[in-house]
Amino acid sequence: MVVGTSSLLHAGYHHPATRPWQSERAITKSALIYPIFISDNPDDKYEIKSMPEQYRWGVNRLEEFLSPLVKKGLRSVMLFGVVKPESKDPTASIADTEKNPVIQAIGIIKYKFPSLHIGCDVCLCDYTSHGHCGVLFEDGTINNPESVKRLVELAVAYAKAGADCVAPSDMMDGRMKAIKEGLLAANLSHRVSLMAYSAKFASGMYGPFRDACDSAPTFGDRRCYQLPPNARGLARRALARDANEGADFLMVKPALPYLDIIRDAKEDFPNHPIACYQVSGEYSMIWRSAEAGVLDLKRMVFETLESMLRAGATVILTYYTPRMLEWLDELDQ
Numbered sequence: 016m017v018v019g020t021s022s023l024l025h026a027g028y029h030h031p032a033t034r035p036w037q038s039e040r041a042i043t044k045s046a047l048i049y050p051i052f053i054s055d056n057p058d059d060k061y062e063i064k065s066m067p068e069q070y071r072w073g074v075n076r077l078e079e080f081l082s083p084l085v086k087k088g089l090r091s092v093m094l095f096g097v098v099k100p101e102s103k104d105p106t107a108s109i110a111d112t113e114k115n116p117v118i119q120a121i122g123i124i125k126y127k128f129p130s131l132h133i134g135c136d137v138c139l140c141d142y143t144s145h146g147h148c149g150v151l152f153e154d155g156t157i158n159n160p161e162s163v164k165r166l167v168e169l170a171v172a173y174a175k176a177g178a179d180c181v182a183p184s185d186m187m188d189g190r191m192k193a194i195k196e197g198l199l200a201a202n203l204s205h206r207v208s209l210m211a212y213s214a215k216f217a218s219g220m221y222g223p224f225r226d227a228c229d230s231a232p233t234f235g236d237r238r239c240y241q242l243p244p245n246a247r248g249l250a251r252r253a254l255a256r257d258a259n260e261g262a263d264f265l266m267v268k269p270a271l272p273y274l275d276i277i278r279d280a281k282e283d284f285p286n287h288p289i290a291c292y293q294v295s296g297e298y299s300m301i302w303r304s305a306e307a308g309v310l311d312l313k314r315m316v317f318e319t320l321e322s323m324l325r326a327g328a329t330v331i332l333t334y335y336t337p338r339m340l341e342w343l344d345e346l347d348q
């Protein structure tokens with residue numbers, strides 16, 4: 016029986032050289048952002064139990080940590096602060112001071128690795144005693160105006176310290192516009208970009224991260240500001256809100272279970288780079304199943320990251336960045 020010739024597809028991807036031709040886009044090192052944890056203990060190299068191979072790094076050890084990665088082609092990092100409980104209070108007072116290890120780290124990284132792009136996660140939860148992402152009213156609900164005020168102060172402090180990009184992950188209303196105006200007033204808006212964690216869902220996959228930052232809320236949860244997982248329309252509105260307020264980059268988070276949202280973001284905002292965050296839980300799921308011999312680590316990481324590109328992402332935040340830098344080199348050989 017003769018089949019229609021247009022139904023014959025195998026030949027087009029039989030040879031390894033032709034497979035990349037079928038892929039719309041291949042992963043490159045420049046597409047990756049590595050999220051890293053900066054500890055307030057300057058000599059720390061503390062392994063995060065729920066995130067194998069990921070550490071909290073003290074500022075004195077950043078050079079030994081980053082230097083091999085920069086040599087392998089690392090282009091961009093996203094910094095998160097980890098401070099001891101005694102340093103936390105209800106309004107995250109230390110966050111915009113020199114006591115915040117992130118502010119110290121920015122200076123060190125800029126000095127040692129001038130070409131590395133430095134992004135800073137902007138949120139209060141790493142520094143608040145209650146562990147929520149904003150300032151609270153007495154009844155425990157979010158005081159949005161006060162929260163935004165503090166977020167602007169943090170973002171401007173990071174920008175003044177030398178950050179290239181500030182990335183608010185708090186999900187408060189109106190923070191992008193306020194931060195943009197804050198940067199403008201500080202004469203920094205021309206060189207500091209805004210990456211919006213716009214479609215950030217109230218996910219069960221942040222557990223290992225909260226472990227890493229010791230930032231789990233002490234009461235309640237984040238469902239009043241992070242999006243319900245099945246809320247596609249609301250996610251679109253959140254993306255639109257942040258785009259209209261002046262975000263340079265729009266992010267979807269987590270990534271793999273939200274590929275449709277990445278696609279929505281790309282369709283609604285074709286002229287914005289779309290970022291996505293392969294979060295701590297995604298990292299650990301892949302890691303643990305590989306460790307158990309169920310899945311192959313390298314194949315899973317490539318497949319998941321390629322899915323994100325296919326969905327429409329341009330930039331991917333992933334804890335697999337160090338592995339990817341090595342694997343991408345192997346591909347070239």
Ligand SMILES: NCc1[nH]cc(CCC(=O)O)c1CC(=O)O
Pocket residue numbers: 136138140148184185220221222223224225230237293294295296
């Ligand atoms: N502002 C909080 C924040 N910043 C980054 C992550 C998650 C990152 C990850 O899981 O890798 C979270 C989530 C949360 O605790 O709600």
Ligand SMILES: [Zn+2]
Pocket residue numbers: 138139140141147148184185
């Ligand atoms: Zn937060």
Ligand SMILES: [Zn+2]
Pocket residue numbers: 138140148184185186
């Ligand atoms: Zn948050």
